[in-house]
Amino acid sequence: MTAAPRKIIHVDMDAFYASVEQRDDPSLRGRPVVVAWRGPRSVVCAASYEARRFGVRSAMPAVRAERLCPQAVFVPPDFPRYKAVSRQVREIFARHTDLIEPLSLDEAYLDVTVTRSGLPSATATAQAIRAAIREETGLTASAGVAPNKFLAKIASDWNKPDGLFVIRPQQAEAFLTPLPVARLPGVGKVMERRLAELGITTVGELRACGAAELERRFGRWGLRLHELSRGLDDSPVVTERPTMQLSSEDTFEHDLLLAELEPHIRRLAARTWEHYEDERRRDPHRVARTVVLKLKTSDFRILSRSLTPPERPRSAQELAGIACALRERVDLPPRTRYRLAGVGLSGFADEARLEAQRDLFGGG
Incomplete structure (x- = not known):
């Protein structure tokens, strides 16, 4: 006896940040939009499909994006607005299932093996979700339907943008x-x-x-x-649980020296802090104490450095400063190049207990 295949949907919003900007400013529609601050230290957060035709991609240096597409309209990111739309989309998901695994603001896995909406199939559920997203947010989403997570993720990318692709178990x-x-x-x-x-x-x-x-x-x-x-993957959709670590990471378009990583580390720290603030709204009593810097070299060696400061970080700027300083603990040759960086927060604990410990040991 084998269990019936799961029914998994991967939903991925199309060019999410850029699409929100185009929705909210009609003058941007049909134009190449790059969501990024201008300047030599900035990187692209998102690019509209019009900009992507010129080779502009997220995580690319903004100056390179400007060279590739001189006519691009640069718009500074507005993460609170993107998060508000993401919450709308999440509410649409929740009408169909409680088994939701968010990967970021703009994508998530849904296990719809059993649904609360009573629709006859996973395909019908994906169609209903995409239709509701379009009607209620004015945005489009692509979806993949498959018997497991990794196939669903491949499928969601198959007919982008604004597409649906189904991979049945026998296919x-x-x-x-x-x-x-x-x-x-x-x-x-x-x-x-x-x-x-x-x-x-x-x-x-x-x-x-x-x-x-x-x-x-x-x-x-x-x-x-x-x-x-063989198309086999038994990884379940993992719903929210007590957070042990939050992190953001990016693979760079070109490998970089350690000294060149600061703007990327600061951008990743800002993204991680956004996630942390979301977590604090859900559970204001849990705080993070440890800062983690993750690096991957051009030859795929992974290393991490961490620090638990006497005072936990209390802002994105403090997090970024500690993460940047952790580069000093990297003892590889100066000419080593890095293809990926990540900034994380870990060491979550109850804030009241931490304060009690500080008082007990004379910490403040």
Whole structure:
């Protein structure tokens, strides 16, 4: 006996920040919009589809975006407004299921194996959600429907923007067969290169390699790759639970030196602080004490540095300052280049208990 397949929807808002700006300012509609502050230290938060045609992408330096698309309209980000729209979308999700796993302000997984709306299928549910988003927010969303999370995420990107794509359980292997191995979660450039050295460039070729051979070469990760190549993934949709860590990270368009990371760290710290403020609104008694800086080198080595200061960070600026200072604890050669950075908050605890401990030990 095997359990019936889950019914998972991945909903992804289309060019979310830029679309909100175009919705709220009719003069921006049909024009290339870049959500970013101008200046040499700024990076792109989002780009409209009109801007993307020129090669503009999120996390790109704003000066490069301006070179690629001189006619672009730069709009400074307004995160409180984006969060308000995100809450509207979340309320639409909640009409259909309690099993919601937000990934960011603009995307989420929904488990609709059983729904509260009584619609006859996951496809009908996805259609209803997209229609409600359009009617109530004036924005569009793309959705993927599949028997698991990783297939649903691939599917949501298939007919973007404003699209819907369904992968049924019996279609999964055939759908995956021609795709490049890089479409599988966890297959980055290094693994893609290692697989290419074995003559494996597509998911079908990976599947044909066999589980035993992949395990011999890559250990448990090889078995996981073989499962993914068959369209198998048992990861559940994880609803909200007590937060242990909040973080934001970005992979850069080009690898950077440690000294060049400050504007990116500050941007990531601001994003993490936004998430932290949301968390504090849900549970004002839990506070974070530890700041974490995560880095990934150009050769995919991951390192992290953390600090629990005597006084917990109380603003995005304090968080950014501590995260930037943590670079001094990185002891790799100065010419080392980094492809990713992340800023996190951890060490969550009850604020009243922390204050009691401080009083007990003479901390203030």
